[in-house]
Amino acid sequence: MRGATLKDVAKEADVSIASASRAINGLDNVAEGVRTRVLEAAARLHYIPHGGARALAMNRTNTIGLLLPDIHGEFFSEIIRGVDVAARAHGLHLLVSGSHGDIREAGVAVMAMSGRVDGLLVMSPFVDSQDMGAVLPVSLPLVTIASRIGDGSSGSITVDNFAGGRMAVDHLIRQGCTRLAHISGPATNYEARERQRGFETAVAEAGTHVAWSAVEAGDFGEDSGFQAMRRLLAADVRPDAVFTGNDMMAVGALFALKEAGLKAPDDIAVLGFDDVPIARFVQPALSTLRVGVYELGRQGLELLVKALARPSGAPSAERIVISPELVIRESSKKV
Amino acid sequence: MRGATLKDVAKEADVSIASASRAINGLDNVAEGVRTRVLEAAARLHYIPHGGARALAMNRTNTIGLLLPDIHGEFFSEIIRGVDVAARAHGLHLLVSGSHGDIREAGVAVMAMSGRVDGLLVMSPFVDSQDMGAVLPVSLPLVTIASRIGDGSSGSITVDNFAGGRMAVDHLIRQGCTRLAHISGPATNYEARERQRGFETAVAEAGTHVAWSAVEAGDFGEDSGFQAMRRLLAADVRPDAVFTGNDMMAVGALFALKEAGLKAPDDIAVLGFDDVPIARFVQPALSTLRVGVYELGRQGLELLVKALARPSGAPSAERIVISPELVIRESSKKV
């Protein structure tokens, strides 16, 4: 049972297809009689407009494409939610594509979206995202989220990870810690690198306040945090504070601490990054740098909507930078 | 800079638009010379096929619509991920629409998807979802996830919440508990009702094994679990085991317990439902009934793919029922 088309409705109402279209879209240049006849016919036939066809004819899909690296965990759920809520407010739909391990895959996804979306919201945390520019269609308005794609022509919304790294060190020093360690995220991740850079910069600037510092490699996964903390504990000199590249690694680190019979924050203060929901529930509750992920998604979409509204020769590529916010819970509170 | 069209490519390669189409789509009835000429021209012009137009012409969008009640929290993130991974494996795209408070909204979303998707994956946990059938277009293949929409014509994948409720009671009794309480989910939620029904049925069947039982109302939110547990504790007779309609309420209940200076499982055993990631991290680690949410999404899509492959007069509406799995952690371990 193929759905009825506008042609069917027009025939049923005994008017031209053009009039039917006008009536259905509520244009005002239609006689009342015709309008009701068309609307009744449409109802009778269970007519539902064909979005695809309409999009083709109007050259507007009312859909935006959302490209994510990997839809895993609370982080992405929040991004999607932020984007979805904002999109819905603007009457836009969401074509989502996740799980892109690398740029090539993302490129394929972009191709496939071409002609189905009015704009693109892209999150690509890979360090080499620069090259992404080559893959993206020039003709589509684009906003990047927390990515390094800095081709300038696109809008972007990013988190100030560097500042976050510095805030972490400042906080830890203020708690009286002097031996700081950082468990870093994957080297291929731009955000992870920035956080680490913030850490290192702040440590360097702190001068004598920091007696010792180290960086241990992790990969954003809980277990890598666990392992890294173990290594830290096994070494000659132990840190009295550990700042991790994200919350999940902090959770892992907390477990390693417990395993070693140590306690946070008394023995070692622990500070995460992101403020995922779990952070509130672990023991001790995890101090962290909150990133308003929902806002990231929401504002990202708003930015894109603005870009869409602009005449096509979009000049001003707006940029938003969000600062992380220090959330002090138990795991880092020494005083 | 509008993107190049097939026509442009054809002109550039000096062939007919039909040949260009064939070359690009890799059909075999094209001379090698023509093929390379077209491909080169396409590359030169940065041609990207217009998905929308192709969909219209072929009457196949390679997109499936995903309708969710509300994209919140880990649960939905996992569903989306399951669906996305499976979709990608089949070369399908995902048009996602979330945050549907009620059926009317969902209906609007469905309309908007019409003509943009080949099939629909719907999750609508509302008790009155029966009526949803009216809203859904008859012409589209449909699979429901964890919903009550039982119009028979559609495939479905559901969780055996009733069985889960019974398993909860069985487990609690086996731990030696005799005074069982249930903190229920919202009455408007079909899954919540089934879990409760399982609880009540099992209690009734347990005869003298259960000395006392009660049901306290919650709404799936953490705080409602907290409040409900408080009420339970304030009453004359206290339960020695509490089974909650989902994990978040269990988490809230755990906090209420802590507030009252009581301990789980020693004073009161606590058992949740869902096995969200947080369950592993709370103190004590939460026992729960695991629902393979990722699998729910993945298999839901697989079901839909099967339905799509079937000739349009789809007769067999396949149904899958997943049983929850008891995950015993600390919060319910008395022995």
Added chain:
DNA sequence: TGAATTTGTGTAAGCGCTTACAAACGCGTT
């Protein structure tokens, strides 16, 4: 060598919709 294929290519008719344009129909004016 001519007929019967087997290619390869172009023409054109859609897919379901919107929308410029022109035609048709009132209507009040002169």
Added chain:
DNA sequence: AACGCGTTTGTAAGCGCTTACACAAATTCA
């Protein structure tokens, strides 16, 4: 009665693509 005007309507040309069909060219086979 002829005119201009504003309102309704239908005709038709797209949107960018696929694909049935027809036709020409390059085979093959008797």
